[in-house]
Amino acid sequence: MLETINLTKKYEDGHLAVDHLSFKVEPGEIFCMFGANGAGKTTTINLFLNFIPPTEGTALIEGIDVTKEPLRSKDFVSFVSENVMLYGSFSAYQNLDYFTKLAGKRGLTKADYARALKSVGLQEDAFNTRSRNYSKGMRQKLGLAIAIIKDAPNILLDEPTSGLDPKSGQELLNLLVKMRDQGKSVFMSTHDIFRAKLIADRVGFMKKGRLVMLKTRKELEGEDLTELYIQYMEEREG
């Protein structure tokens, strides 16, 4: 489970990027967070990962306060960033092996890696080539394969479908649904209303660091999500 309680981040320059944010992502749930550029989505993810300290409030991963136990909390989460960091001189296999061992997993075979790489739809001729020349989508897929192999109960994704071709985007979402069905908590920031609508169990809108709208799939039935989003962004100040 992922949870924030009054999570707040004021950057050093005084900018309030996340403002008393409280929400939960239960096991077996996909939470999609929308919001304008600069609304605080990436900051929220960075707070979960303890890349930056909160000014106030708490982020919890499996009930573990990420500022109190940063290392232990990371055992229970996988992160797929918008710009997946890879070792350029390593192949897909080598990156997967490196990051898997870094996450403390041992005893995985090349067949396990191949299975993960196939499941994310990375083309087989890339398995053994250096990741330096991978396209954005290929990097994204490898990042997701790393997350799949880690098999953590929680997964954070920052705009995972941005830059993916339509088929790859769909495949990625199918994988997230599979992870959700395995009981994982999935939190993603996205601008892709059309696709997220199909898979989200809960949808949140962030505006100026605050959660201004939170609805379940059921509550959204019959709603036009794009229309709702525009309404919230235009009309309801604050």
Ligand SMILES: Nc1ncnc2c1ncn2[C@@H]1O[C@H](COP(=O)(O)OP(=O)(O)OP(=O)(O)O)[C@@H](O)[C@H]1O
């Ligand atoms: N290191 C920083 N120092 C000061 N301000 C920052 C810093 N990082 C982000 N911000 C500000 O915090 C706000 C939230 O940024 P954030 O990256 O969380 O937005 P976002 O919702 O992820 O936007 P996008 O959709 O464009 O990715 C923005 O106004 C941004 O300028």
Ligand SMILES: [Mg+2]
């Ligand atoms: Mg962002």
